[in-house]
Amino acid sequence: MSAPPRRRRKSLLLISLALIATVVLGAFLWSDEQEPEAGPPPPREALLDVLDGPGGTERTQIDVTLHAPADTPAPAILLAHGFGGDKRSTAAQARELVSRGFSVLTYSSRGFGRSTGEIALNQPEYEVADARQLLDWLARQPEVLRDGDGDPRVGVTGNSYGGALSLLLAGADPRVDAIAPVNTYNDLHQALLPNGATPQTPRASTPARGTGAPRGVFKEAWAGLLFASGGPPAAPPAAGSLPSDGPGLRRDPGDSPLTCGNFTEEVCAAYTEVARTGRAGPATLALLEDVSPRSVTSRITVPTLLVQGARDSLFGLEQADANARQITAAGGEVKVVWYAGGHDGAPPGPRQRDQVADWFAHHLGGVPPVPDPGTGFEYDVAGRPQRDGEIPVRTVVAEDYPGLDGGRAPRFGLQLHGRPAPVINPPGGSPAATSSLPGAGAVQDAAGSLGQRLARDLPRQVAVFRTEPVSEQLMVSGVPRTRLSVASVPGQPSTGEAVLFTKLYDVAPDGGRTLIGNAVSPLRVTGLPPDGTPVEVSAALPGVVHPLESGHRLELAVATTDQAYAVPKEPAVHRIGLAGAQELSVPSVRGTTSSAAPVPAAPLIGIGALALIALSAWVVNLIRRRSGHDVDPLLQDTPLVISDLAKSYPDKPAAVRDLSMRAERGRIVGLLGPNGAGKTTTLRMLLGLLRPTAGQIRVFGHRVVPGAPVLSRIGSLVESPGFLPHLSGIDNLRAYWASTGRPVLQARFDEVLRIAGLGDAAQRRVRGYSQGMRQRLAIAQAMLGMPDLLVLDEPTNGLDPPQIHRMREILRRYAATGRTVLISSHLLAEVEQTCSHVVVVRDGEVVASGAVEEIMAAGGEATFRVDDPEVAEIALQGVEGIGEVITEGDAVHVDLGGNPIPVAVNLLVAAGVEVHQAGPRRRLEDAFLQLVGEETR
Numbered sequence: 059m060s061a062p063p064r065r066r067r068k069s070l071l072l073i074s075l076a077l078i079a080t081v082v083l084g085a086f087l088w089s090d091e092q093e094p095e096a097g098p099p100p101p102r103e104a105l106l107d108v109l110d111g112p113g114g115t116e117r118t119q120i121d122v123t124l125h126a127p128a129d130t131p132a133p134a135i136l137l138a139h140g141f142g143g144d145k146r147s148t149a150a151q152a153r154e155l156v157s158r159g160f161s162v163l164t165y166s167s168r169g170f171g172r173s174t175g176e177i178a179l180n181q182p183e184y185e186v187a188d189a190r191q192l193l194d195w196l197a198r199q200p201e202v203l204r205d206g207d208g209d210p211r212v213g214v215t216g217n218s219y220g221g222a223l224s225l226l227l228a229g230a231d232p233r234v235d236a237i238a239p240v241n242t243y244n245d246l247h248q249a250l251l252p253n254g255a256t257p258q259t260p261r262a263s264t265p266a267r268g269t270g271a272p273r274g275v276f277k278e279a280w281a282g283l284l285f286a287s288g289g290p291p292a293a294p295p296a297a298g299s300l301p302s303d304g305p306g307l308r309r310d311p312g313d314s315p316l317t318c319g320n321f322t323e324e325v326c327a328a329y330t331e332v333a334r335t336g337r338a339g340p341a342t343l344a345l346l347e348d349v350s351p352r353s354v355t356s357r358i359t360v361p362t363l364l365v366q367g368a369r370d371s372l373f374g375l376e377q378a379d380a381n382a383r384q385i386t387a388a389g390g391e392v393k394v395v396w397y398a399g400g401h402d403g404a405p406p407g408p409r410q411r412d413q414v415a416d417w418f419a420h421h422l423g424g425v426p427p428v429p430d431p432g433t434g435f436e437y438d439v440a441g442r443p444q445r446d447g448e449i450p451v452r453t454v455v456a457e458d459y460p461g462l463d464g465g466r467a468p469r470f471g472l473q474l475h476g477r478p479a480p481v482i483n484p485p486g487g488s489p490a491a492t493s494s495l496p497g498a499g500a501v502q503d504a505a506g507s508l509g510q511r512l513a514r515d516l517p518r519q520v521a522v523f524r525t526e527p528v529s530e531q532l533m534v535s536g537v538p539r540t541r542l543s544v545a546s547v548p549g550q551p552s553t554g555e556a557v558l559f560t561k562l563y564d565v566a567p568d569g570g571r572t573l574i575g576n577a578v579s580p581l582r583v584t585g586l587p588p589d590g591t592p593v594e595v596s597a598a599l600p601g602v603v604h605p606l607e608s609g610h611r612l613e614l615a616v617a618t619t620d621q622a623y624a625v626p627k628e629p630a631v632h633r634i635g636l637a638g639a640q641e642l643s644v645p646s647v648r649g650t651t652s653s654a655a656p657v658p659a660a661p662l663i664g665i666g667a668l669a670l671i672a673l674s675a676w677v678v679n680l681i682r683r684r685s686g687h688d689v690d691p692l693l694q695d696t697p698l699v700i701s702d703l704a705k706s707y708p709d710k711p712a713a714v715r716d717l718s719m720r721a722e723r724g725r726i727v728g729l730l731g732p733n734g735a736g737k738t739t740t741l742r743m744l745l746g747l748l749r750p751t752a753g754q755i756r757v758f759g760h761r762v763v764p765g766a767p768v769l770s771r772i773g774s775l776v777e778s779p780g781f782l783p784h785l786s787g788i789d790n791l792r793a794y795w796a797s798t799g800r801p802v803l804q805a806r807f808d809e810v811l812r813i814a815g816l817g818d819a820a821q822r823r824v825r826g827y828s829q830g831m832r833q834r835l836a837i838a839q840a841m842l843g844m845p846d847l848l849v850l851d852e853p854t855n856g857l858d859p860p861q862i863h864r865m866r867e868i869l870r871r872y873a874a875t876g877r878t879v880l881i882s883s884h885l886l887a888e889v890e891q892t893c894s895h896v897v898v899v900r901d902g903e904v905v906a907s908g909a910v911e912e913i914m915a916a917g918g919e920a921t922f923r924v925d926d927p928e929v930a931e932i933a934l935q936g937v938e939g940i941g942e943v944i945t946e947g948d949a950v951h952v953d954l955g956g957n958p959i960p961v962a963v964n965l966l967v968a969a970g971v972e973v974h975q976a977g978p979r980r981r982l983e984d985a986f987l988q989l990v991g992e993e994t995r
Contacts, residue, residue: 098156098870100960101125108191110175112183118175120188121145122165125152126201133235133422134161134202134212136192136227138220142287144171148216150876151411153724157867157874158415160422161201163192167219169288169320176322177288179246179349180223182230184322189214189227193234203423209233213418217241217406218373222351225381228362229354236421238363238414240406243373244355244380245270247346250277251338254560254598255581259638262469264383264461265536265645266601268376275557275580276336276624280372280496285329288319336624355384361391363417365410367400368437368603371494371577371622375601376537386462393417394459396437396535396603398451401496402576408809408844408875435459435647437535437603450803454533456649467536468648471641474540474614476523478635480547483557483618484519487625491515493561493578494622513573520617521634525642527567532606534574536645538562538599540614541638544583545592550631555584558634559620560599563613564606571613575602578620586632594637612642694759697721697847697878698744703753704902705739713739714902717753721847721880721895726873728893728910729882736902737882738776741851744880745774757847770800773845775853779836783825787816787835790824795842805842813871814838815864830861837865841872848872848879854888866892911959911978920959922950923975924966933969934962948974 102124110118123145126132135155139147144166152162167185168175178184196202196210203211213236214224221242228234243249251274260269318326328342338346347353362385366378375396386392397410406414419428434457441450460467493513542560546552559578563571577600586593599614606612616634619625693699698721706712714736721727731737742748744755746764754761760768781790788807795805811820814834819827827835833855840848853869854862862885869892873879883889889896890910897907906913924930927945934943934952940962941953954962959976966973 098128099126101152105172106192106195108188110184118168118188119173120165120168120175120192121172122163122192122195123149123152124199124201125156125162125164127156127159127161129159130161130201131203132159132161132201133418134163134196134210135418135422136189136196136212136214136224137162137164138189138214138216138223139164139167139170140217141219141284142170144173146171148220153874154411154871155415155418157871158419159426160415160418161196161199161203163196165192167223177320177325178322179325179345180219180226181345181349182226185223186226186230189223190231193231197233205233205235211235211422213237213422215240215414215418218401222246222349225351225358226349226354228360229351229357234360236361236363236418237358238365238417239351239381240365240410240414241367241370241373241400242351242381243377244350244384245346245352245377246350247338247343248274249373249377250281250346251275251332252277252580253582254579255558255583255595256598257595259539259541259596261466262537262539262643262645263464263466264379264459265467265647266375266379267383267461267537268374268380269596269598271582273337273582273584275582276332277372277622278333278336278624279622281329281332283496285319285321285333288321351381352384355381356388358385359388359390361417361421363393363395363414363431365395365397365406365413367403368396368398368440368601369403369575369577370400371496371575371600372401374577376598379537379601382459382462391433392459392462393431393433394435398438398440398603402494412809412812433458436649437647439533439603439605450801452651454535454647454649454651456647460647467645470532470644470646471639472525472528472612472644473641474523474525474636476521476636478543478633479521480550480631480633481521481616481618482518483626483628483630483632485629486627487619489516490619490621490625491519491559491617492621493559493573493617494576494620496622513576515615515617516619519619520615523614523616523636524565525612527609527611528606530608532644533646533648534562534602534604534606534644535647537601538645539643540597540599540641541594541636542581542597542616543592543594543633543635543637544586545590545633545635546586546588547631547633548588548590551629552586552588553626553628553630554586554588555582556586556630556632557582557618557623557626558632559617559623560597561615561617562599562602563615564604565611565613567609574604575600577602578617578622580620580623590633592633592635592637612644614642688761690756690759690761692759693756695723696756697723697758698880699756700740700744701754701756703740703743703755704751705736705743705748706751712751712902714743714750717899717902717904719897719904719907721878723878724873724876725895726869726879726881726893728889728896729880729899730886730889730896731899734901735899737899738851739902740899741774741776741849741880741882744849745769745772745776770798770843771846772849773840773842773847774849774851775836775840776849776851779839781824781832781835784823786823787820787827787831787838790835791820791839791842794839800843806844807842809844810838810841813841813868815868830857833857833861834865837868844875844877846877848877850879851882852884853881854883854885862888919951919953920962920976920978922952922962922966922973923948924950925972925974926970929969930966930971933965933971937962937965 104122105119106122107117108120110116137148137152145164148164152164155162166173168188169177180186193210197204197208205211212234214227214234215238216224217240221239224237224239228237248270253271253274254269256269256271324345328345331342332338364378364382366375382392382394395413416428417431420430436453436455438451438453544556558581561578562574564574565571579598579600581597583593583595700717700719703714703717704712705714729737743750746762746766746769757768791807814837816834816838819831854865857865869879893910895909896913898905927948927950930950931943931945934940944951963973963976
């Protein structure tokens with residue numbers, strides 16, 4: 059006899075909810091592994107005196123910070139910042155490199171931040187000499203591994219201005235062991251006054267070879283922005299003091315014009331000349347040659363990783379191409395990477411920073427070591443921005459950068475069609491076309507970039523030539539070329555030369571036009587006869603990476619004006635036509651494409667599990683859509699704030715009462731307490747699995763309720779997840795991610811697997827995993843999408859000591875990316891070595907919170923291991939406020955009386971005592987037992 063319908067429906071509902079709850083609990087996961095024992099020491103800051111200028115008669119102060127890992131001495135990395143920044147600009151990357159086992163020196167270049175001196179644009183006698191003296195200082199630091207006396211094992215990297223410094227330093231100082239310049243230039247003259255017109259078509263052996271033609275066109279907009287960021291005039295600092303923030307004025311206003319900002323007079327004069335005339339005279343050309351890496355690339359033989367953005371109207375792909383050719387010719391080992399960003403796009407992201415770290419880990423030695431990155435070539439192909447702002451990217455990988463071994467880059471000829479057309483240069487050069495405004499290409503949404511939407515050519519100022527639609531996708535990767543015919547028009551105004559701007563549009567079947575790369579290439583064609591005799595030139599177009607889809611065609615536009623450049627003021631009329639073979643030569647480097655694989659098919663058990671997961675995801679999403687949007691704008695940058703939280707049950711003591719805590723970005727926070735203290739209940743409320751009786755939890759300002767959308771920013775491992783044993787580790791991760799309904803490219807599988815240290819094991823079936831491997835896979839699952847807040851309940855369960863050791867480094871690497879980790883654990887020794895901060899709870903209340911060192915040193919006692927205990931004891935006893943000092947062997951125990959440990963260390967060093975170890979006298983376990991009242995029970 060069947061059950062009544064209502065009863066059957068209720069039973070089915072309860073079963074469904076139980077299954078959904080089981081899957082959702084398993085869905086809150088987390089992953090991974092790796093090394094060092096003790097946490098890294100705090101960064102060490104200093105103001106270093108360096109000899110200033112060619113004579114070296116004066117001194118300049120350079121503001122530096124040394125970041126060191128736990129295990130030292132370690133290979134060092136000199137990390138330089140971009141133009142207009144300072145050492146704070148590179149702090150996040152420094153922390154990432156420290157997590158990989160490097161000692162990292164960040165610094166503010168002269169004229170920026172708190173560093174004194176004047177900006178000389180990386181001249182050998184100034185910025186490069188400063189950097190050489192920083193290497194001298196590094197060689198004296200105990201945290202730095204040395205190859206010999208005065209010779210640190212060191213790599214140099216930096217973005218833009220800092221990237222050029224890495225090249226110039228490598229060419230000037232043989233102590234540099236490897237470099238990784240990013241988004242930088244080879245020839246500053248060609249970068250700021252480019253000219254893509256040459257009489258003969260050069261042998262384009264590499265994909266993005268530039269032309270190097272003289273008398274370029276001034277890149278007015280970019281140069282103006284750079285000059286403005288070099289230090290606006292400001293009140294000089296008080297005598298004997300340093301400016302505390304930003305690039306203030308570094309000179310006496312009477313010494314030189316205030317319009318020079320923080321620049322040397324030589325640089326100021328060069329900019330003034332070019333800005334006024336659009337031309338570079340002999341002195342300016344000599345200065346630009348002096349500060350260009352091309353002046354030293356013939357001497358660079360160290361391993362070099364060149365990372366260049368494909369969306370960069372400041373320093374294009376041709377600049378990295380020139381560096382690659384010249385360093386290879388000198389005998390250097392070169393790898394080239396073009397990524398989907400640049401000065402007009404995204405800055406280097408985690409993947410590019412990981413490539414830099416891997417490069418140094420192999421060539422300098424890192425923790426852990428990595429395989430040889432090789433000397434290959436890869437470039438990113440960006441898709442159209444999605445509605446959520448994400449840009450899908452796939453990577454094409456080739457064995458070698460074409461043309462460096464004597465071969466040629468592959469090219470395809472596309473026939474161009476169009477009749478010669480007259481174009482005018484308007485009086486005063488205005489109005490002007492819009493295309494490559496600085497930074498406009500970086501603003502992206504689902505409609506594309508702002509630069510693409512602003513791009514416009516003006517009537518009568520442009521000649522247009524078109525290809526036929528392509529029958530299959532064509533990958534444009536490098537600098538396209540064509541030949542043009544340029545002539546004056548008899549009877550019309552003429553100046554004997556033409557300044558033109560070439561660019562490529564992708565034209566869709568419906569007529570929609572997209573400016574490729576948001577970039578133009580200027581041409582200066584001289585010697586135009588007044589009788590209309592044409593002059594033929596080879597025209598190099600902007601270097602781009604762009605997939606031309608089937609049915610689309612290319613449109614070549616040749617314009618007379620562009621708002622980003624200095625254009626002639628005199629009116630003129632030119633006739634523009636095609637010359638030579640009348641075709642567009644397009645580089646297309648082929649390689650292996652890497653992309654996320656689809657969710658694999660599985661046996662019936664897998665299909666049933668996936669269906670159940672999909673059902674649970676649908677229910678969770680439905681709940682989320684119906685949840686409120688309570689947001690505190692003041693907390694939108696804070697990962698976690700818990701205020702007056704309480705949870706009680708009928709006829710039972712309160713599980714949590716009046717609990718308040720906070721977790722900031724980049725921290726690993728330990729949640730400690732005896733059994734029954736309320737830790738798990740708190741975590742379940744944080745994850746939206748329980749509703750609090752009182753109080754509230756906010757994640758990035760959003761109030762947490764069951765199903766709240768902000769929960770998508772949390773990754774968690776609160777119970778052992780259920781994996782499908784017949785699937786591989788990576789397929790389990792893909793199946794889980796598919797159930798969330800989020801885009802595949804947001805999962806970041808490769809990054810998660812690298813952090814988790816699963817390696818090739820991710821391709822094996824889970825049924826063969828050890829308990830430690832399953833735990834790492836669980837943590838990897840929790841890290842999918844790289845959540846901003848990671849919550850782990852006993853993450854080291856089932857791990858042996860070496861695996862626990864590796865887990866520490868995994869969590870540190872994750873936090874080093876600026877994310878936050880919250881750990882609940884009973885292993886106090888592990889918490890002490892892993893966490894930066896702790897919250898101790900007892901009976902549902904917080905009894906202590908703060909930095910681990912503060913909790914451990916709450917009693918005020920510290921221990922120092924020194925080479926001369928007697929001298930140390932005398933030195934410490936003479937300090938006001940310091941209490942009892944006890945000596946045991948080489949250990950000196952002291953009651954600091956509220957003084958911080960670094961003060962005592964400095965005091966001992968000043969007394970000539972060598973300090974081998976310093977730290978709180980008691981362990982975290984001692985502090986914990988005292989706080990929770992177990993010491994006396």
